[in-house]
Amino acid sequence: MYLVGIDLGGTKIAASLAGEDGGLLATRQCPTPPGSDFAPVLGACVRLVEALFREAGLPQAQLGAVGLSCPGPLDLRAGRIIQVATAGWQDVPVRQLFQQALGVPVYLENDANAAAYAEAVAGAGRGCASVVYFTVSTGVGGGIVLDGKVLDGAHGSAAELGHITVDPQGPACPCGSRGCVQLYSSGTSIARRARQALAAGARSCLEQAPQVDARAVENGVRAGDPLCREIWQDAMYRLGTAAGILNQVLDPDLFVFGGGVSNAWDLMEAPILEGARAYSYAKNAHLIRVDKASLGSLAGTTGAVLLARDLL
């Protein structure tokens, strides 16, 4: 038996073929067909699966189960996409569609939870019973793995880690809450805060940057620019504040940080730990462990494969 994990994104689709143990054998990807019609997207996924088996010289009849990592919000119980705003998909019964198209059981999970599961089982958290995973890129998301299981919650809404309040008096968030950590620590927010500071007249090497994005701020930190440093430290300290709150609630073995921004892990670890320790029991602060995600862009398909394995 073989497994397939599909990482369905708004701009690209990746699929990995794996053995029964979950070890990846091959990965392929393609652009996501544009438009709100889901049929071409399903077709592209089916072709990726066919190509993986063909190129591996394996009969597709040996496909045992498929894991599907998908942006949300999803209705996990019903196996449906409620909405993927970036792609325009709405109310798609994805589990049923993939089961019909591929003829095997399908495990649907949201993308951040699937990546968390991958990092907890096969990545930086390997060997840990409980892992909290933050993905820090355009937004901040995450997943929680406790006792080796993804925490979905009573309504599939657990681990909305980007929308943990780190300042109850902070600015309103589009999610309806206030002072969510995503408003300070996402790549988008880091860039926005830098642009706001420049517009308010702050001096910085960013004035010469062709584009003021999180990467430019990171470069500014490396060049010793005070404004970049201030924005970056605050972003990471607040991410640490959220981790500290989570430590009081979950007391996990490990916090793992992935996503594009986390490529600058050498600049993140210290301020994240400082924030996490400041908002935890002093007596437990030394027990907090943080690490960089280790699976990179394969986290999505790896998590999907491991979830498919759980179906067998």
Next chain:
Amino acid sequence: MYLVGIDLGGTKIAASLAGEDGGLLATRQCPTPPGSDFAPVLGACVRLVEALFREAGLPQAQLGAVGLSCPGPLDLRAGRIIQVATAGWQDVPVRQLFQQALGVPVYLENDANAAAYAEAVAGAGRGCASVVYFTVSTGVGGGIVLDGKVLDGAHGSAAELGHITVDPQGPACPCGSRGCVQLYSSGTSIARRARQALAAGARSCLEQAPQVDARAVENGVRAGDPLCREIWQDAMYRLGTAAGILNQVLDPDLFVFGGGVSNAWDLMEAPILEGARAYSYAKNAHLIRVDKASLGSLAGTTGAVLLARDLL
């Protein structure tokens, strides 16, 4: 086979006898022998167990397992009390001591987690897979039950719910963090804030109260006193803020509130829900469910009995 649950407190000890299904048959209690020597405490517990069997006309040889609910901090893996400051106990290998004295397996759990387990399985949360339990009395504590299991955490420090930060810029907490919800919402904190307001010259019916405690503030709210109302609403709204943050993390079926202050549940429900909804996803806010604990003073021994049952 019969089970016993012991609720070991700094001022009193309670013990319940139960059938194999966990249903309580009888409960007895006695004052906790004072002093830092644990031997008299163990002796008092053993006599309670003997009395329970004797009065029920049952042979103690049919005792199958004991659950022990204890204040902390505890080392759950080692089965030890690290310290119970109010009683003066320090570094006591309680699991081993009770196993030797009673000749059966002993399950040790901290008191807030045991009460949470009781409320989740046999109390207000009966039928729910996941329950977050807050105890609001002198302090604020709590426990988390997920998929019918107590969440202990990697180091036995999960669910420190009184020390969730609801204001990162708030006052320092003795725990080492800042702006912990306990600083606003415990009975002690409600009373302290009222006394501070009076000392600062605020006018209130509390000036006539024989003692300014949380109960007096509650009575002031019922009498329409504006200062009492302001302090009370803030305390409960902040408790709701913590619940909102927990909802983003855990998405539980139910939040349950116990402890002495929660006897005023009719004055708590609305501001707690308001705070919880304000700090959750707007789309999920209507799914948040809160309720009053239903087991009262029997939560401790009930939880201990149910944990003992899990040992069989």
